[in-house]
Amino acid sequence: MKTLLTLVFTLLFFNVNAQNTTLNTESVQLDQLISFIADYFVKPVLDEENKDANDDLKSEQITFLIEASDYGFSKEDKIILQQAFKFLSQRLTQKDKISIAFYSGKNGLLLKQESAKDIKKILHAFSHCSVIENYKDGIGESYVYANSVLNPMARNTIIFVRNPNKSEVKPRIVIDKNAITANSTKSSKNGTIVLLTAISLLPELINVIKD
DSSP states (O other): OHHHHHHHHHHHHHHHHHHHOOEEEEEEEGGGHHHHHHHHSOOOOOOSSOGGGGGGSOEEEEEEEEEEBTTBOOHHHHHHHHHHHHHHHHHSOTTOEEEEEEEESSOEEEEEEEETTOHHHHHHHHHHOOOSEEOSSHHHHHHHHHHHTOOTTEEEEEEEEEOTTOOOSOOOOOOOHHHHHHHHHHHHHHHHHHHHHHHHHHHHHHHHHHO
């Protein structure tokens, strides 16, 4: 009976906590992302003498929802994002979690609950911009995802990163003109050889037709 009551109390406790857990929504423009991080995420003061006291610090559960074109980001935008997340990593702890999703042209989940200190994995995700889960509605499904990973013991935040100047131009494909010239020359030579061969065989073809 005591065990049953304990179980019921535990379930009620977590249910109340889940109901009281809120998802904060913030919005920032891409070119102001670094200054936003400086203001919103204050670097925690860790107690070097009492390590256990650090466990009481509230962790961060962050979902970044970034506006992206069908072709990802321009070179300039990638630099801003990389610098911003490097800076963010310095301000957060190992237990803080980061998720990244896209909306607008490209829609989907890029990164799922990675430690804020795993900066190599975060930067690698941006270098390829290949989503691990496609969304039809980037904003709606990102909200569903952010709510599904709510942590009652953390500050849960979804951050819209607007990019009004996102590049809609498909990246240029660099063409090797020397290779084209070489292939064209080769094709011309081959065409000349075929033509000369046909002319040399013409008398024989005429005789075959006569026969």
